[in-house]
Amino acid sequence: MSVPHILVINIYFAPYTYGGATVVAEQVAHHLKDDHGYRVTAISAMSRSDMPPYAILKSEVDGIVNYLINLPFGRSYGQTYDNSEVTEVVARLIRRLEPDLVHLHCLQDIGAGVIGAAKRQGVPVILSTHDFWWLCERQFMIRTEGRYCGQDPIQIENCKGCVDDLSRAQQRMERLKALAAEADLLTFPSQFAHDLCTRSGLVAQDSMVWANGVHLPGQDFPVRQAARRAAESRLVFGFVGGPSLIKGWPIIRKAFSQLKADQEFDALLVEGSLDGSWWGRADFSDLPGRWQVVPRFAQAEMDGFYARIDVLLFMSQWKETFGLTIREALARGIRVIQTDSGGTVEHPAADPERLLPIGAGPECLVVELKRVLAEKDMHPDALDVVSFADQALTLHRRVQALL
Numbered sequence: 001m002s003v004p005h006i007l008v009i010n011i012y013f014a015p016y017t018y019g020g021a022t023v024v025a026e027q028v029a030h031h032l033k034d035d036h037g038y039r040v041t042a043i044s045a046m047s048r049s050d051m052p053p054y055a056i057l058k059s060e061v062d063g064i065v066n067y068l069i070n071l072p073f074g075r076s077y078g079q080t081y082d083n084s085e086v087t088e089v090v091a092r093l094i095r096r097l098e099p100d101l102v103h104l105h106c107l108q109d110i111g112a113g114v115i116g117a118a119k120r121q122g123v124p125v126i127l128s129t130h131d132f133w134w135l136c137e138r139q140f141m142i143r144t145e146g147r148y149c150g151q152d153p154i155q156i157e158n159c160k161g162c163v164d165d166l167s168r169a170q171q172r173m174e175r176l177k178a179l180a181a182e183a184d185l186l187t188f189p190s191q192f193a194h195d196l197c198t199r200s201g202l203v204a205q206d207s208m209v210w211a212n213g214v215h216l217p218g219q220d221f222p223v224r225q226a227a228r229r230a231a232e233s234r235l236v237f238g239f240v241g242g243p244s245l246i247k248g249w250p251i252i253r254k255a256f257s258q259l260k261a262d263q264e265f266d267a268l269l270v271e272g273s274l275d276g277s278w279w280g281r282a283d284f285s286d287l288p289g290r291w292q293v294v295p296r297f298a299q300a301e302m303d304g305f306y307a308r309i310d311v312l313l314f315m316s317q318w319k320e321t322f323g324l325t326i327r328e329a330l331a332r333g334i335r336v337i338q339t340d341s342g343g344t345v346e347h348p349a350a351d352p353e354r355l356l357p358i359g360a361g362p363e364c365l366v367v368e369l370k371r372v373l374a375e376k377d378m379h380p381d382a383l384d385v386v387s388f389a390d391q392a393l394t395l396h397r398r399v400q401a402l403l
Contacts, residue, residue, distance in 0.1 A: 004403060005039040006032060007099035007123075009090070009114060011106045013044035014061040016068075020324045021130035023299060024212050024391075025105045029064060031392030038396075041097055042066040043090060045110055047073060054085050056093075067093055071109055080109055081137075081172055082179070087113035094121055100403055101126065103395075104183075108133055112179040119182050124402045126395075127183035128210060129193065131321055134176045135200050137169055138162060140318060146245040148318035148358060153199040177201055184402055189322040190343025208398070211346075213391035214327045215299050217306070217382070221332060224307040232266075234290075235376040238309030238334075240270040240325050241316070242278045248315025248339065254362035255369060256287050265289040265373060268309055272296050306332045310379065311372050314338035315365065317358050333382040337368045349383060 008029050012022040032038040046057065046068045053072035058065065069089050079085075090110075094102070094117060102118040104127045112134075118125050133139045136159075141149040144162050151158055156170045163169040180186060186204035188194035189212050198207065241247030256267070271279050271293050284291035297305050312329040319342030329336050330349055338344060340355035356364045 003037060003039050004101070004399065005041070005097070005099045006399070007041050007043065007094065007097060007102045007118075009043045009102065009104050009107070009110065011045050011108055011110055013042040013066050014064070015059055015066070016044065016046065019106075020212075020322075021106050023324070024130070024388075025128075027213065027215075027299075027388035028392045028395060030062065031389050032396060033063060035389060035392060036396045040064050041099065043069065043093060043110075045069050045071050045086075047071045049073070054089055056089065069110070075109070077168060078172075079111065081107075081111055082113045082175055083109075083111035084113060086111050087117050090114045091117040091121070094118055094123060099123060101399055104128065106130055106133065108139065112176055115179050115182050124184045125182070126185045126187065126398070126402070127180060127204065128187040129197065129202075129321075130189060132193075132197070134180055134202050135173060135197065137172060140246075142246055142318055148246075150319075151200075152196055153201070154196070155200075177203075180204055185398060190346050192319065192343040192346065193321040210394060211386050211391065212322050212324060212327075213386045213388035214324055214331060215302060216385065216387045217332045218303050221303045221307060222382075224303065225332070228307055229310070229379070233376075234264050234266050235311065235373055236266040236268060236309045237311045237313055238268045238270070238305070238329075239313045240272065241314075242272055243282065246317050248313075248317050251317075251360075251362050251365055252313055252315055253287070255365035256289065258362065258366050259288050259369060259373075261288050263288045263373065267291045268305070269293050270296055270305070302328060303332075306334060309334060310376070311335045311337060314341075314344065315356070316341040316344065318342075319358070320344050327385045330383040331385040333380055335372060335380055337365070337372070347383070347385075349380070 008025055010022060010025040012018045014026055029040045033040045042064055044066055048070055051070045055070045057068040069086055102123050102125050115125055131139055132141050135154045143149055156173050159169055160166045180202055181204055183204040186207040187210035191209050194209050243249045267289055269279055279293040312334055314326055314336055316339055321343045323344030326336050326344055339358050
């Protein structure tokens with residue numbers, strides 16, 4: 001085999017990039033192409049009323065061709081996880097493109113039937129999970145009232161308080177487990193995710209922990225960071241989550257309100273929404289310190305944001321599978337105040353004595369805020385963190401073994 005051809009399938013892909021899993025899918029694809037000489041093609045989805053249902057729009061960004069399948073509005077519950085129309089479109093594309101391997105990421109709305117579409121044509125499949133969609137119809141194990149589910153293992157009979165129809169939710173779980181079992185390799189971004197999913201019955205022919213990479217800081221980042229710290233003595237906090245219960249914003253707000261009114265610090269909140277709805281109407285006038293909302297940033301622009309902060313607040317109130325922003329901060333010598341939130345703590349800087357319990361009140365956070373404010377000039381060294389190039393190299397080795 002001269003040049004391996006990988007077909008990447010994810011709900012989003014450039015030119016439409018959204019969410020951390022899409023960033024991972026795109027970055028790994030580009031490193032496979034640029035660092036290891038692969039030919040990479042993508043399939044993703046869109047929903048446009050001006051095009052026929054399941055029509056295909058061909059696009060190309062930075063050397064990767066992407067076939068976007070137009071999903072019609074008003075799809076049924078079953079079609080969100082196993083859509084025979086999409087499966088047939090993907091099967092035709094596989095016949096035409098003749099990939100050597102199919103790499104699947106997030107399949108919500110595309111449907112897991114694409115696994116069978118590849119396997120029936122003798123094409124090996126790597127399935128990379130990024131969340132709990134395969135086991136939870138709400139995708140993130142967050143209950144209807146906005147709190148973490150906490151099941152371990154996940155048992156569908158305990159989901160009746162969240163789902164509209166327990167019988168169809170059970171059918172969904174059984175179908176997705178059966179389809180996932182056909183994959184040649186099933187990957188998870190953390191040991192936490194691997195163990196929880198495995199205990200819950202999500203298994204394939206083989207599995208592994210495939211930790212996500214991040215964009216490492218540019219060569220000039222230390223200089224930019226040092227210049228800002230020299231020019232401004234105030235400690236700067238950063239928060240990239242939205243104003244939701246599950247991201248811990250109510251706890252953050254209450255904790256800061258308990259600091260002295262004359263406490264000097266800055267806080268930057270990233271407007272992660274596309275329409276400014278996260279922080280557009282927020283009022284911080286009753287809080288100490290200086291608060292500022294800053295625009296969302298692209299991957300290539302993150303050094304500009306991280307050079308402006310000293311402490312990242314990560315107060316997630318659910319057990320996440322990874323935590324890209326934590327690794328981005330650690331790679332840049334930025335302190336992290338975080339909860340004990342699943343795969344997010346699988347890094348060497350995690351101190352079990354400092355991790356804040358999920359569900360704890362603001363008092364625990366107040367203690368950490370006062371500590372870092374008292375030690376505002378004690379900045380940690382940057383940590384060695386897995387890069388997207390490292391992540392792609394790990395995948396390359398497994399692909400070679402499968403081919």
